[in-house]
Amino acid sequence: MFGRCTVEYDGRAASSLGAGNRLLILKPDGTALVHTDEQRTPVNWQPPGSEHRAAVRDGRLRVRSVRENPDERLDVRFDRVEQVSALPVTGGRSVDVYGSEEDLRHRILDEPELVEPGFEPAATERATAAGPVDVFGHDDEGRPVVVELKRRRVGPDAAGQLGRYVEALARELPDGTEVRGVLVAPSVTDRAGELLAEKGLSHVPLSPPASSTTPSGDGRGSTTAPERSTDADDGAD
Amino acid sequence: MFGRCTVEYDGRAASSLGAGNRLLILKPDGTALVHTDEQRTPVNWQPPGSEHRAAVRDGRLRVRSVRENPDERLDVRFDRVEQVSALPVTGGRSVDVYGSEEDLRHRILDEPELVEPGFEPAATERATAAGPVDVFGHDDEGRPVVVELKRRRVGPDAAGQLGRYVEALARELPDGTEVRGVLVAPSVTDRAGELLAEKGLSHVPLSPPASSTTPSGDGRGSTTAPERSTDADDGAD
């Protein structure tokens, strides 16, 4: 729907939006989106699972979307409706994304020496008291190694996360066992680097496999070709 | 626009979406959104600042949106266009949200005893080597106190964040100075609670002021002018 409306939201937070022309999208799964002419993020919304209802009050259309747990409500009051469309959506709803953290994990399991020579992965998502460890394994001297993967440049939070895993494992393993921690990510910020150094953790610069040609820039050596590149025949257009 | 299309994305990651009827939204600020009939998140998109272009190839409409830094591209190829609308958006584009972390900070600055009796705030956003501290102050015995605010229930990350601030301040202040850390949030998860305990930090259960029951006026900080504050009316069911 498109038209002049006001929007009120109350729930996890609360907000109010004065009159203006906006686009209101109501999805059959209960999602509601109010979009203006800027930004990727809707100015107001209601998550999937909400219930939409429409009624005319004082001669004006009001669309109300409500959900519970948490209780929240979105009210869109129109004083003029410019357009209403019902659109029959079909086809795929989700995409496989290449270049994710999972792809990075596969890359490392395929070639553990990318982490360091002699590294031997033992488990993924290994449970610890501090949460699941992305890749757990041992170095060339048999020392336990915790590997935390990030698909992009990281800040201090990732260093903290890795540190928690290392500490949790150190407690879990026999007293005195030295546990190493390796952060695998394209790069780290200065602060994150300092934090890693403080905690005795290390960083291995490595990116998820490029889905298509991202040739120059990252001098991260010409490691073997990712099989992912089978979409190369797409070109043409 | 609405119609049957395929969608290809390549940039920070890469994805491919087979043919189907979807809604394509092109905003004048360069945003592009591809929505299916589910979820709040678009199945594909392009951020603001991108450039949209349309062309007919092999008798089919192709919309391409490109941006640089990072380089990324979205291609939507239609084989049938069901509807095209150009909608004149007007009016406010952003909302004042109540119940934010900032509101929680105001609440605490108004009533510091909510943190603990005798707490005296000294600064907000106080800079440290580990980042800005939400509220910095002193307790009834003059000890420095770092307060980290969260508007909702928090996990281990918040405990880590607070811990980093406390440690950074402890280093900055004269040797031996005891720095206390208080996490103000509605609640904490078990794991976060353990982490807090380990680090000698404490938790004060407190929520942002409820919007619907906000009793008295509060001078909202330095930011935008709230022109639409008085709208307490709520149409009964």
Place this chain on the structure above:
DNA sequence: CGTGCCAGGTGCCAT
């Protein structure tokens, strides 16, 4: 369901 964590996170604002 809650907990934990990734995400093409987005968006805001500081240096």
Place this chain on the structure above:
DNA sequence: ATGGCACTTGGCACG
């Protein structure tokens, strides 16, 4: 531009 962080974060997978 990069960094650090909040967000009605959203979404998923696992306990």
